[in-house]
Amino acid sequence: MYIGRFLVVGPDTAAYRVSSRSFPNRQIIERDDRLTVVPTDAADETDNPYVSYNCVRPVDDRVVVGNGSHTDPIAEKLALGYPARDALALSLLALDFEKDDYDTPRIAGVVGPESFVGTVRRDGLVVEEVTEPTLVATYEKDSPEPTEITIESAAGAANAVYDADFEHAVCAAGVARAGNGFETAIENGD
Ligand SMILES: NC(=O)c1ncn([C@@H]2O[C@H](COP(=O)(O)O)[C@@H](O)[C@H]2O)c1NC=O
Numbered sequence: 061m062y063i064g065r066f067l068v069v070g071p072d073t074a075a076y077r078v079s080s081r082s083f084p085n086r087q088i089i090e091r092d093d094r095l096t097v098v099p100t101d102a103a104d105e106t107d108n109p110y111v112s113y114n115c116v117r118p119v120d121d122r123v124v125v126g127n128g129s130h131t132d133p134i135a136e137k138l139a140l141g142y143p144a145r146d147a148l149a150l151s152l153l154a155l156d157f158e159k160d161d162y163d164t165p166r167i168a169g170v171v172g173p174e175s176f177v178g179t180v181r182r183d184g185l186v187v188e189e190v191t192e193p194t195l196v197a198t199y200e201k202d203s204p205e206p207t208e209i210t211i212e213s214a215a216g217a218a219n220a221v222y223d224a225d226f227e228h229a230v231c232a233a234g235v236a237r238a239g240n241g242f243e244t245a246i247e248n249g250d
Pocket residue numbers: 064065078079080081082083097110111127128158160161162164165198
């Protein structure tokens with residue numbers, strides 16, 4: 061089954077996987093405090109926000125995971141003190157679903173003292189608190205649902221979603237709460 065990009069939120073860990081048919085030559089890199097999806101070949105550097113974007117951004121005791129440029133305004137709202145629910149709902153609704161051939165939804169999660177998951181689709185906006193491992197994807201599984209995928213550390217989370225039995229894995233990231241902050245891990249399949 062192809063479900064496109066997907067994320068799993070913990071509640072104390074999170075993982076994000078890029079699956080892609082159209083832009084498979086991508087990887088995740090660490091830049092400053094954040095993780096960014098970029099083309100594998102630097103010569104293919106792009107300003108297409110559907111191809112290259114920050115997918116993980118920590119903010120104090122919370123961390124944002126997302127499949128596009130909405131990761132940044134969510135993080136900025138958290139830094140201003142917004143509750144996770146509000147930062148997700150406002151940013152997802154402001155940017156809305158992607159204006160591509162598939163009306164691709166935006167998906168995002170926040171891990172922190174309270175953890176949330178959200179998605180905005182052409183037909184709806186869902187933002188809800190997470191109390192058990194919860195998956196949401198761009199296609200097919202496009203409403204948050206409980207998942208059996210086990211994400212128990214940053215590296216474990218990245219590996220688990222990368223290896224999950226959905227088609228066209230490209231790269232993955234994992235985050236886990238550690239002390240007052242977070243540890244992160246990248247799985248680029250190489
Ligand atoms: N975030 C991403 O990494 C990403 N990769 C591809 N997309 C969008 O989704 C469309 C379908 O891509 P694909 O066939 O690779 O699943 C692309 O045309 C692009 O508009 C993305 N947008 C949202 O998921």
